[in-house]
Amino acid sequence: SQQGEEDPQALSIQEGENATMNCSYKTSINNLQWYRQNSGRGLVHLILIRSNEREKHSGRLRVTLDTSKKSSSLLITASRAADTASYFCATRGDMRFGAGTRLTVKP
Amino acid sequence: EAQVTQNPRYLITVTGKKLTVTCSQNMNHEYMSWYRQDPGLGLRQIYYSMNVEVTDKGDVPEGYKVSRKEKRNFPLILESPSPNQTSLYFCASSLAGQNLQPQHFGDGTRLSIL
Numbered sequence: 001s002q003q004g005e006e007d008p009q010a011l012s013i014q015e016g017e018n019a020t021m022n023c024s025y026k027t028s029i030n031n032l033q034w035y036r037q038n039s040g041r042g043l044v045h046l047i048l049i050r051s052n053e054r055e056k057h058s059g060r061l062r063v064t065l066d067t068s069k070k071s072s073s074l075l076i077t078a079s080r081a082a083d084t085a086s087y088f089c090a091t092r093g094d095m096r097f098g099a100g101t102r103l104t105v106k107p
Numbered sequence: 108e109a110q111v112t113q114n115p116r117y118l119i120t121v122t123g124k125k126l127t128v129t130c131s132q133n134m135n136h137e138y139m140s141w142y143r144q145d146p147g148l149g150l151r152q153i154y155y156s157m158n159v160e161v162t163d164k165g166d167v168p169e170g171y172k173v174s175r176k177e178k179r180n181f182p183l184i185l186e187s188p189s190p191n192q193t194s195l196y197f198c199a200s201s202l203a204g205q206n207l208q209p210q211h212f213g214d215g216t217r218l219s220i221l
Contacts, residue, residue: 042212099149
């Protein structure tokens, strides 16, 4: 089954810096999605990128997709303390998620 | 307001006492799913449902049951809970279709089985 695998497992940065996290998957996809989870809460959908797209922006979020490498990256620019959360990617299939990247943004 | 509602949010119970966690969505979504989340293991899918009366096992279905008698509801049933089912549970829903659709998640149910 398809599953996104996020990397790194944990990331700690200072407020104002950019945060980059990566997702790798194993088989072909129609689209890929990124979600955010604040501690103990449900996941919130952030952005969807289709397989024929290479880059997509939404506010301070930038997602890239490289289908030849079966990977995606999520960039959060000018990070804020409120961005502290876990980030997950999900690919086509039975909505399987990886273990996520835990981002900590220090004020 | 579009939402997925889980109840209860917190439950402490004892081994063997049957319990049901309810999940309801108001978005007319075909697809619904249950996950459990444990430290270091991410989200693991328990069961999912593509539509009314259609349910399938996810990765970790043992010890759980589900039903989908109505489109809006997808209860998770633990017939004989055990301590290894202590976890944080999430229900989610989305539109169905070949392409992955954005999922809407409930706020979670924290179960403790003593």
